Amino acid sequence: MASGNMKDIKRRIKSVQSTMQITKAMELVASSKMRHAKERALGARPYFNALYQTITRLAGATRGSESIYTKPREVKNSLYIVIAGDRGLAGGYNANLFKLAAAEMQGKQAQVITIGKKAQEHYAKRPVTVAADYPGIAETMRISDTHP
Known part of the structure; x- marks a missing residue:
């Protein structure tokens, strides 16, 4: 009896x-991907400045x-760019992002450009006009991908 228990413990x-x-x-x-993302962000800093x-x-x-x-005018149409994750590994990020976007869109004639698989999946089930979808583009994105 004891050897069976020991076997289970070892397993x-x-x-x-x-x-x-x-x-x-x-x-x-993950740390390698994070380092590469940080390097890309720091590389874009001079452009931003x-x-x-x-x-x-x-x-x-x-x-x-x-x-x-600069003239004030009434806003009739709104376009939101929603950047979500491609997988579901970001904790509450995607859920909080979709809640915030929904609150901002409330009562407006809104369209959405989705970036990330989770955003694409989310808005495919909702009555929101999707102007464009870009799933899975975040990891390999280049400036030329932003032209369209």
Whole structure:
């Protein structure tokens, strides 16, 4: 009887060690992806800074002047770009994102551009007009992918 119990315990220990090994490998892959994403974000920072400075300068120069771009007008149509995950591994991120988007769209004539498989799946089931879908594009995205 004791040897059967010992066998079960050894099998369980081996199973836990195997799970630990898989988890460690997943952690390494995730940290590598995170590092690459951070590098891409930091690489885009000079572009963002130049764009921000240009917009700030333009906003300051056009203050008080009449322009079709600064004239207040009624908003009739809205377009939302919803960027969600491709898998379901982001905790409550996707759910909170969809709640926020729904609250923002309430009472408006809204269209959606979905980025990510979860956003595509979510809005396929909803009565919202989808202008474009881009599932699975986040990991391999290049600037040329944004032109359409």
